[in-house]
Amino acid sequence: MSQLTFFTYPSCTSCRKTKKWLTAHxxxxxxxxxxxxxPSPREILKILSLTTSGLDELxxxxxxxxxxxxxxxxxxxxxxxxxxxxxxPKLLRRPILTNGEKIVIGYNPDAFKNMAK
Numbered sequence: 858m859s860q861l862t863f864f865t866y867p868s869c870t871s872c873r874k875t876k877k878w879l880t881a882h883x884x885x886x887x888x889x890x891x892x893x894x895x896p897s898p899r900e901i902l903k904i905l906s907l908t909t910s911g912l913d914e915l916x917x918x919x920x921x922x923x924x925x926x927x928x929x930x931x932x933x934x935x936x937x938x939x940x941x942x943x944x945x946p947k948l949l950r951r952p953i954l955t956n957g958e959k960i961v962i963g964y965n966p967d968a969f970k971n972m973a974k
Contacts, residue, residue, distance in 0.1 A: 861886040861972070864896065864953040871964040872952040878966055884973050886954075895946045901939045904953060907960035912938065914962055915949060922947040 863879065863886040865872040879886055889896075896904065908914040912930065917923055922945060930938050942948050954961040954972065961968040 859957045861954065861956050863888050864891045864949075864951065864955075865889065866891045866951050869951045874964050875952045875954065875969070878964075878969060882969075882973065884969070891946045891949065891951060891953075895943055898936070898939050898943060901942055902935075903957070904955060904960060905935075907955060907958070908962070915953075916942075917948055917950045920947060 861879075861884065863876070865876065865888055867873070867890070876888070905911060905915060916930075926941075926948075928941070930941070933941070950962050952963070954969065956972055959972050961972055
């Protein structure tokens with residue numbers, strides 16, 4: 858199994874629950890603070906490639922940050938959207954857990970079990 862990367866934000870309740878679950882199940886992971894160690898454009902594209910519904914799955918569309926966006930993301934190119942996300946990672950749903958082959962977005966213990974196999 859490849860290394861598990863856990864993109865997190867400490868004040869996020871789902872992130873704290875995920876970290877507690879992973880630790881309780883002795884699953885090793887590399888923790889990356891989403892705002893201090895933002896994913897690179899290449900990493901964002903890789904994460905997107907692992908989703909089943911693309912940007913809809915990855916973006917925090919109910920967040921105030923998303924609602925305050927002045928651009929309509931549907932009118933932008935993928936590279937423009939990636940740049941916006943990198944500039945403001947609060948647009949991403951959290952946590953993001955990936956091993957490079959699978960991805961879990963949000964707190965989902967059943968999916969964590971499948972990824973840890």
